[in-house]
Amino acid sequence: MDILKFTKWISTIAATILATTLTVTPMVSAKEVSTIADESIYDVLVDRYFNGTSANDFDANSQDPTKFTGGDFVGITKQLSQITKMGFTIISLGSIFPTEKYDGSLVTSYNGFNQHFGTEEEFVSLVNTLKNNKMKTMIDFPLSNVSENHEWVKDSTKADWILETSNGQVRWDLANEEVQQALIEEIAQFVSTYEVGGVRLTNIEGASTEFLDEIIEAIKEVDDTTYVISNGESDANFDASYFDDTYQIYRSIYKNVDQDSSLQLKNLEVYMSGEGKPTQLMFDHINSDRFVMDVEAHPPTRAKMALASTLLLPGLPVMQYGTEIAMNGAVGPESHQIYNFKTDTELVDFIKNIQTLRNSSDTLRSGDFQLIKNENGLLTFMRSSKDEKWIVVINNSGQTQRIDISADMVGEGKELQAMLETEVVRVNDEGIYPIVLDREIVEIYQVIDERGINVAYMIALGVVYIIFIAFIIVIMKKSKRKKNANNSI
Structure with a gap:
């Protein structure tokens, strides 16, 4: 056996022995999802995800970013594993009604489906497939800015429903009671027929707030578990709040290291205090420039920092499709690229690891929040309940950082188990748990009962080293004897 083969053999033996000596950190099982704060949304454009069937590819042109490119309901069904493995619980499909544009805007009817996306049967199949995977379907319902070719526009009896027409877009008079009633009936009928889990x-x-509340109430009357959110600011009774500046705050913090992070909790404070609704957390969206446009270097690393904050802070995470492959581009078709399934999976795996923890722990999603530090990109906080404690550190700074956690905060007889790596942090003589984290690193620590030094681990490690050193000595002696024999000839 040569030294390379022996080294490989000894490494295999070591890994096996050490793996059997390490205990698995206990994880409290999560309860059934009960509020929108337990969810996470993957925001996709049907046309740009995956072309699952050529049956609806008429007038499609994958070389022209302003045209339909062939993505459809069947494509999402076929490539669903890419989304499910990242742990998202809601897929937002955007507007799926008949439309003149690939992104679902300029709808021509509130009935039926965009023929480029697929048939009613294919949509129902997608909804059912998501349900079977314990996921929900969310669709967009545009209250205005429809096509000038909308079927209501062509109805002369509805002329007074139109407030304004500009550049091929029609704005409904949303103060008109007939318009209000018609819109309410359309969305209520859709939810009743297709049993989607959410409407944006x-x-x-x-x-008006009153009108929006009427729509929300009508949807909830059909199914009170259906989530209703918006992509605009409003005082209406939506299940989650939206603030125009949230994504801008997050992208400004994470576009580089050592950025001012003082505003990071601005739109979260009411909800963190136990009042209000969760805020939609994002660093870009379907109608904005991609986050990568602002990044000065290392887009995947920047995306990791930003993703960790939106997935782990209290709120509703919303991630745009393609973020997991660092998709770039300015607002519009350039940012709506066709999904590339051959891209490196580094970000996919990172999201999966965090979401596995988030989806497995009620406390990590909705436990009490305690801010420990938030300064120039270094964010540290605790989520706690009677069952668990977690400490999250996002070091979005340009240097290694040390964060001292007091024993009073952690509790007696505890240690901190890093969940993304294998580090264990124990209390020192000063009653401090010193967490040391390299630059641009995220770590999630679970507070567990103190296990002390793993004796079996140390013995196994010692045996491995002794065997290896003995082998090296044997090889050296054998080499020396061979050399002496050659010299004596």
């Missing part, structure tokens, strides 16, 4: 109301400008 879009183009809500001009809609």
Whole structure:
């Protein structure tokens, strides 16, 4: 056996022995999802995800980013594993109604489906497939800014429903009671027929709070478990809040290291205090430039920092498709690229690891929040309940950082188990748990009962080293004897 083969053999033996000596950190099982704060949304454009069937590819042109490119409901069904392995619980499909544009805007009817996306049967199959995977379907319902070719526009009896027409877009008079009633009936009928798990109301400008609350109430009357959110600011009774500046705050913090992070909790404070609703957390969205546009270097690393904050801070994470492959581009078609399934999986794996923890722990999603430090990109906080404690550290700074956690905060007889790596942090003589984290690193620590030094681990490690050193000595002696024999000839 030569030294290379022996080294490989000894490494295999060591890994096996050491693996059997290490205990698995206990994890409290999560309860059934009960609020929207337990969810996470993957925001996709149907046309740009995956072309699952050529049956609906008429007038498709994958070389022209302004045209339909062939993505469809069947494609999402076929490539669903890419989303499920990242742990998202809601897929937001955008507007799926008949439309003149690939992104679902400029709808021509609130009935039926975009023929480029697929048939009613294919949509129902996708919804059922998601349910079987314990996921929900969310669709966009645009309250206004429809196509000038919308079927209501062509109805002369509805002329007074139109407030304004500009550049091929029609704005409904959302103060008109007939318009309000018609919109309510359309969305209620859709939810009743297709049993989707969520609706995002879009183009809500001009809609009063009272009218929006009526829509929400009508949807909830059909199924009170259906989530209703918006992509605009509103005082209406949505299940989650939206603030225009949230994504801008997050992208400004994480575009580089050592950025001012003082505003990071700005739109979260009410919810963290136990009041209000969770805020939608994102660093870009379907109608913005991609986050990578602002990044000065190392997009995957920057994305990791930003993703960790949106997935782990209290709120509702919303991630745009393609973020997991560091998709780039300015707002519009350039940012709506066709998904590339051959891209490196580094970010996919990172998201999966965090979401596995988040989805497995009620405390990590909705436990009490305690801010420990938030300064120039270094964010440290605790999530706790009567069952668990977690400490999250996001070091978005340009240097290694040390964060001292007091024993009073952690509890007696405890240690901190790093969940993304294998580090264990124990209390020192000063009653401090010193966490040391390299630059641009995220770590999630679970507070567990103190296990002390793993004697079996140390013995196994010692045996491995002794065997290896003995082998080296034997090889050296054998080499020396051979050399002496050659010299004596």
